[in-house]
Amino acid sequence: MRVLLVEDDAALSLGVARALEREGWQVDVLADGRQAAAAGLVAQFELAVLDLGLPGLDGMGVLRAWRAQGAKLPVLLLTARDELADRVGGLNAGADDYLVKPFDLPELIARLRALQRRAQGRVSDTLQLGELLLDGAHRELLFRGEPVRLSQREFALTEMLMQRAGRVVGKDAIVARLSSWEADFSENSVEVYVHRLRKRFAELGVEIRTVRGFGYVLEPGQQLLGADAQHAG
Template structure:
C-alpha cells in the first residue's frame, strides 16, 4: 500500500515516514499543501495522511479540491485541531477518518490497516490463502502453522498476491504500491523478490505463477 503523508512538522513527518515504512508501506512525504494536487496528478496513492495546519494551501482546502475534482483517494486527517466543529468540518469535506494530535503510533497503525483491508475487500485482519495465513497486525505469514521468515519487502509483495489469490497482479501494480520517491524499486527488483518468495513457499502448497506479458498470480492448494 502506498501512502502520502502531508505534514509540515519535520520531526513528526520523518517519524511517520519511518514508522509506516517499517510496517511495510511505501511512504512519500510532503511538507506543504501547495504540492499535494501535483503529486496526486502524477502518482496513485492508497491513502493520504493529511495535516490541516499547513503552509501554503491549507489541508481542508486541499481536501475540498480533491473531492471537487472527483478524486476519491481515502484521506485520514491527522491534526492538532481537536474541536467538535473541526472534526465535523473535516469529515463533511470528505475525510474518511480523523485523528487528533498527540496520538499513539499503534493506534494510527491500526487505523491505516483498516484502510488496507477496505482496499483489498478483507473484513478481518487475517488474509488466508490455502495453507497460508497473513496476520496484517503482527506482519507475519504462517504456512501450516509455521512462521515464514520474510523481509519487509517480501511480506509486502506476498500480501498483495494473497489479497488477490487466483488473480493476476502486474509488476507495475507492485512497483506503484511499494515504491516510495526515495526508494530504488524497479520491475527488476520485483523479479528478485518473487524469486525469493518462490523459494520460501516451497512445500507449502502455494506457488507464484508467472503470467507472461502480465505479471504474477498466487495459486494455492486446499489447506
C-alpha cells in the same frame, strides 16, 4: 502499502514515517499543501495522512482538490483543533477518518489498517491461501502455524499477492506499491523478488504463476489441488 504523509512539523513527520516504515509500508513525505495536491493526483498511493495546518494550501484545500479531481484514496486527517466544526467539515469534504493531535502512534496505525481493510472490502487483517496464513497486524507469514521468514519487501509483495489471490497482479501495480520517492522499485526488481518468493513457496502449497504480458497470479499449488481433489473423491 504506499502511504502519502503530508505534515509540516518535521519532528512529527519523521516519527510517523519511521513508525509506518516499521510496519513495512512505503512512505512518501511532503510538507507543502500545493505539492501534496498535485502528488495525490499523479502517484498511486493507497492511503494519505493529511495535516490540516499546512503552508501553501491548507489540508482542507488539498482534500477538496483531490476529491474534485476524482482521487479516491482513503484520507485520514490530522488536526490540532478538537472542535466539532473542523471534524465535521473534514468528513463532509471527503475525509475517511481523523485524529486529533497529540495522538499515539499505535492508534494511528490501527486506524490506517482499518481504512485499508475497508477500501479492500475486508473485515480482518488476516489472509489465507491453503495452509499459508498472513497476519497483517503482526507482520507475520505462517505455514501450518510456523513463521516463514521474509524481508520487509518480500512480505509486502506476498501481502499484495494474497490480497488478490487468484487474480492477475500487474508488474506496474507492484512497482507503484513497493516504490517510494527515495527508493525506486523497477520491473527488474519485481522479477528478482518473485523469483525469490517462488523458491520459498515451492514447499508451502502455493505458487506464483506468470501470465505473460500481464503479471502474476498467486494460487494453490498443483500438489494442494491434487490433494483436495483426492479428498473430495
